[in-house]
Amino acid sequence: MGEEKPILEVSGVTKAYGAALAVRGVDLAVRRGEFLTLLGPSGCGKTTLLRMIAGFETVTGGSIRIADRDATRLPPYRRNLGMVFQNLALFPHLTVGENVAFGLKVKRAPQSEIEQGVRRALELVELGHLKDRAVHQLSGGQRQRVALARALAIGPSLLLLDEPLGALDLKLRRQLQIELKQLQRRVGTTFIFVTHDQEEALGMSDRIAVMNQGRIEQLGTAKEIYDTPATAFVARFVGDNNLFEAQRNDGAGRAIRLPRLGIVRTAPRAMPEAQALLAVRPENIVLRRAPADGALSGDIVEDTYSGASVRYSIAVGTEHLVATMPCRVGEAPPFAKGDRVVIDWDDARSVLTPMDQT
Amino acid sequence: MILGRALWRLWIFLIFAFLPAPILVVIVSSFSRSGYLRFPPTEFSLRWYGEFLSSPIWLKALGTSTVLAVGVALATTAVAFLAAFATSRLRFPGKGSLELLLLSPLLFPHAAIGVALLGVVAALGWIGTFQAVALAHVILCIPFAYRPILNSMRKMDLALEEAAMSLGAEPAYVFRHVTLPLLRPGLVTALLFSFIISFDEVTVTLFLIGPSVSTLPTQVFAHILESADPVIAAISSFLVLVTVVLVALLDRFVGLELFVEAERSR
Numbered sequence: 001m002g003e004e005k006p007i008l009e010v011s012g013v014t015k016a017y018g019a020a021l022a023v024r025g026v027d028l029a030v031r032r033g034e035f036l037t038l039l040g041p042s043g044c045g046k047t048t049l050l051r052m053i054a055g056f057e058t059v060t061g062g063s064i065r066i067a068d069r070d071a072t073r074l075p076p077y078r079r080n081l082g083m084v085f086q087n088l089a090l091f092p093h094l095t096v097g098e099n100v101a102f103g104l105k106v107k108r109a110p111q112s113e114i115e116q117g118v119r120r121a122l123e124l125v126e127l128g129h130l131k132d133r134a135v136h137q138l139s140g141g142q143r144q145r146v147a148l149a150r151a152l153a154i155g156p157s158l159l160l161l162d163e164p165l166g167a168l169d170l171k172l173r174r175q176l177q178i179e180l181k182q183l184q185r186r187v188g189t190t191f192i193f194v195t196h197d198q199e200e201a202l203g204m205s206d207r208i209a210v211m212n213q214g215r216i217e218q219l220g221t222a223k224e225i226y227d228t229p230a231t232a233f234v235a236r237f238v239g240d241n242n243l244f245e246a247q248r249n250d251g252a253g254r255a256i257r258l259p260r261l262g263i264v265r266t267a268p269r270a271m272p273e274a275q276a277l278l279a280v281r282p283e284n285i286v287l288r289r290a291p292a293d294g295a296l297s298g299d300i301v302e303d304t305y306s307g308a309s310v311r312y313s314i315a316v317g318t319e320h321l322v323a324t325m326p327c328r329v330g331e332a333p334p335f336a337k338g339d340r341v342v343i344d345w346d347d348a349r350s351v352l353t354p355m356d357q358t
Numbered sequence: 359m360i361l362g363r364a365l366w367r368l369w370i371f372l373i374f375a376f377l378p379a380p381i382l383v384v385i386v387s388s389f390s391r392s393g394y395l396r397f398p399p400t401e402f403s404l405r406w407y408g409e410f411l412s413s414p415i416w417l418k419a420l421g422t423s424t425v426l427a428v429g430v431a432l433a434t435t436a437v438a439f440l441a442a443f444a445t446s447r448l449r450f451p452g453k454g455s456l457e458l459l460l461l462s463p464l465l466f467p468h469a470a471i472g473v474a475l476l477g478v479v480a481a482l483g484w485i486g487t488f489q490a491v492a493l494a495h496v497i498l499c500i501p502f503a504y505r506p507i508l509n510s511m512r513k514m515d516l517a518l519e520e521a522a523m524s525l526g527a528e529p530a531y532v533f534r535h536v537t538l539p540l541l542r543p544g545l546v547t548a549l550l551f552s553f554i555i556s557f558d559e560v561t562v563t564l565f566l567i568g569p570s571v572s573t574l575p576t577q578v579f580a581h582i583l584e585s586a587d588p589v590i591a592a593i594s595s596f597l598v599l600v601t602v603v604l605v606a607l608l609d610r611f612v613g614l615e616l617f618v619e620a621e622r623s624r
């Protein structure tokens with residue numbers, strides 16, 4: 001056998017609702033055993049894409065292959081996928097154990113196998129002791145785990161999760177993120193996880209597909225997405241960024257002018273296009289005390305202390321910049337509101353992205 | 359102020375005392391010993407219950423009513439289920455009109471419905487037959503079966519069916535093991551209410567019965583035109599008992615809120 005085939009291959013998939021396109025020509029190859037996250041703002045088509053993969057929506061165009069088999073027209077009950085729904089969709093008329101047993105009963109597995117499967121799945125999520133509980137007697141976090149156990153019990157080739165942590169409070173959410181990631185490592189099932197929370201995506205995923213307006217704008221590891229956003233949208237959506245309009249200032253495209261700031265800097269890469277956007281992360285901005293001759297300077301108009309760091313909002317003429325600086329215990333923050341500062345950054349840590357399409 | 363409150367309470371008390379008063383009078387009279395209806399009875403006995411349960415005419419009417427009510431309950435619930443399924447799950451032209459049509463038996467006087475159905479039944483050649491009465495009862499019961507089923511369908515989360523499908527269940531299995539159990543309260547409410555309405559119906563039935571078919575309530579009506587013996591009170595008490603028992607069962611096991619619940623926006 002040659003290189004391993006992807007477990008899921010989405011090719012040119014489109015979904016139209018009337019004249020509106022919810023998903024526009026998505027290509028995506030998911031590797032066996034990876035934790036892949038679809039990240040994007042509400043309404044960008046994440047759920048629609050996931051539901052087409054699951055078979056609950058028909059595709060308007062394109063094809064879907066699951067485990068090297070064409071599944072484009074397969075009904076959901078023939079795809080052998082697990083799904084964890086946004087509202088979990090636990091069967092209210094069944095106990096925890098019966099919920100988990102559902103998929104095994106459908107397959108007419110022998111009783112002993114069902115019992116063993118239920119036990120194993122519940123142990124996986126550490127809920128073995130709640131087997132006979134009614135679903136409505138569970139806490140939010142426990143329901144979450146039952147939904148996972150139910151989907152994993154059938155041994156799916158892929159597990160699809162549509163914002164399963166959305167309804168939980170922040171603390172429980174953070175805890176379950178860690179548990180979910182550990183669980184995925186343990187069972188080795190391929191997870192496709194949907195979220196609009198970029199922090200969640202960065203923390204959990206092997207790879208992230210950033211979606212916007214029905215398209216995947218970038219696919220890569222958390223580090224790739226964060227360090228080198230491929231589009232202005234990704235630069236804006238994932239983490240904080242300062243975005244400046246940049247114009248080519250020499251033939252080679254190595255010097256760029258930032259007209260709004262009135263300065264010239266060195267481009268992080270040769271810039272072939274006449275215009276682009278330069279993205280600089282707030283933590284990559286270096287502040288020094290004024291005065292410094294000829295350098296870019298501005299006034300701190302806002303300082304927000306948040307424990308490990310301070311965030312400064314800086315006015316440069318009519319432009320606004322954001323910079324964050326680490327803050328150590330026992331030390332006063334380096335600057336305060338009203339200070340005049342010199343602004344600099346390492347050009348190698350800035351990123352050029354194409355201008356917005358719009 | 360205090361006097362006002364006391365008067366108000368008295369008023370409420372009187373309402374609750376007098377609403378069932380006629381029924382109580384009938385029930386008490388049914389235990390009379392004498393040969394004519396009289397309240398309060400001078401002597402008590404079970405004589406008229408014996409009369410009811412030993413007369414072939416009454417027993418035949420009771421049998422007809424029971425078979426009719428069971429059949430009507432099943433048929434009405436099936437039709438109302440399909441209708442509620444269509445109006446809650448599907449999109450099609452004329453959906454609003456269909457809903458109005460299903461609820462329309464509530465809007466017309468029963469006498470008018472009786473006359474209209476008589477025409478329909480004559481056209482079908484069913485005059486004076488059991489199926490004519492059954493058809494009429496199904497039409498009358500549909501609004502009462504449709505609402506609780508529709509309410510339970512609207513309450514149901516469609517993601518549950520999808521969850522079952524993602525676990526490998528084919529549509530028939532999903533229906534049997536997820537949809538049906540979750541709609542059970544609505545279906546039980548529909549069955550029992552249809553049974554009660556059919557079992558007690560008089561007005562429309564009177565238009566449609568013939569010499570060979572007669573239900574318990576219409577037989578009572580016919581009897582009362584000729585004599586006023588307390589067997590009628592005994593039968594009426596029996597009808598009240600059946601209704602009360604069924605409503606109590608319904609309240610105990612599924613609750614009445616599906617029936618009363620106002621239209622909820624989805």
Ligand SMILES: Nc1ncnc2c1ncn2[C@@H]1O[C@H](COP(=O)(O)OP(=O)(O)O)[C@@H](O)[C@H]1O
Nearest residue numbers: 017021022040041042043044045046047048049
């Ligand atoms: N059944 C539908 N009918 C019409 N439009 C829909 C339907 N489902 C989703 N949409 C539209 O498709 C777009 C993508 O929706 P969705 O996939 O739910 O986004 P997300 O999950 O990323 O928030 C939205 O603009 C939404 O309004």
Ligand SMILES: [Mg+2]
Nearest residue numbers: 043046047048
């Ligand atoms: Mg969504």
